[in-house]
Amino acid sequence: MRQTNRDWALVCLSGGQDSATCLAWAKKKFKKIFSVSFDYNQRHIIELEYAKKLSELAGCEQHFELKIGELFSQITKSALLDSNKSLLDKFELDDSLPASFVPFRNLYFITLAASICYFYGIKNIVVGVSQTDFSGYPDCRNTFIKSLNATLELAVDSSFEIYAPLMYLSKKETILLMKKLGYLEWYKYTHTCYEGKRPACGRCPACKLRLKGFEEAGIKDPIEYEK
């Protein structure tokens, strides 16, 4: 089996609160940290800019940005089914799926991270998935993460360890973890607002969830909101 460096970690950064907290967690735990973001034509490019900024703040050895827009745009429901209209009547479509839903999203993200780790000899991968907040997504569950970990190791005969430090934390607990780690100010460079606004709108469901977490934690959100 190929050896990897157990003191090094690659952190998956989305530009949001959760992955920023993971970055702080990894900074404390590992000697050398790297970061990676995925450009899949997300609505708000500011997320990628913040990810890069956080990587610098954390003193990451290197920040990677992988472009996977072409990939993801081909495997959505709309792309696969609309291009094959003749087949549409033969299938019972799951109407509950949004048009842009990409199944196996976390599997792709974490495998891409593992591809980087493979070449650089990095053992640890840190991701911000949480079973608590996203119980609707099966690929946020701990059983999935454990299974993928084994699959990645078998695929290349190398040693990896996927860490999901927020797996069982609520939003409030995540914020309190960041406080304990001492990097609350990093939240200034995280984006949550669905509307893509800076100052954030404060009214969309994402902003509301974020504000609720800070309120419950008894901490002031360092980003600005519209008056």
Next chain:
Amino acid sequence: MRQTNRDWALVCLSGGQDSATCLAWAKKKFKKIFSVSFDYNQRHIIELEYAKKLSELAGCEQHFELKIGELFSQITKSALLDSNKSLLDKFELDDSLPASFVPFRNLYFITLAASICYFYGIKNIVVGVSQTDFSGYPDCRNTFIKSLNATLELAVDSSFEIYAPLMYLSKKETILLMKKLGYLEWYKYTHTCYEGKRPACGRCPACKLRLKGFEEAGIKDPIEYEK
């Protein structure tokens, strides 16, 4: 758990002999078959044309062609390391890896196939990997395939079954399986030659391996070779 159709299968087609044999195998075993090829800027575009041709010959319900060149070009050793020259001296590079090597290649291929299956409700995925011929690649082993199968199911809470009918067959046995299935003439639309030649060169390592398989099976290769 999401239901999938147990009589339907998606066959991964590379345009080579092995996947052509898998297609014939799937045609006998399942009521409806679909096929998918991956365009990753491979050297010989004829492979993709043959894959499409074979899909038609087999009467596939639908042929998918996914473009993943952008993805793969970013996660090779040369792309990741050359763009970060400052890091090069810090890493012990594995010189045995070819510059174009993509770790987790089969993981990406099979997960992409599963993405299609997810939307179409297809239960079965058929791949031409073989532990016998490719013992150097860990992602051709049966343990990897089984582990990935479990991971895919956990990722989307859906039911899949990955079949690798050639797992323990030699080249000779694969050809004899095709004979038994009654589709030997399909081999006319398969490509093996490294040089990309039609008629095939007959001298490159790939051609030699192919010819050896036919010779051992006592069957004439239906493709033409240079005189």
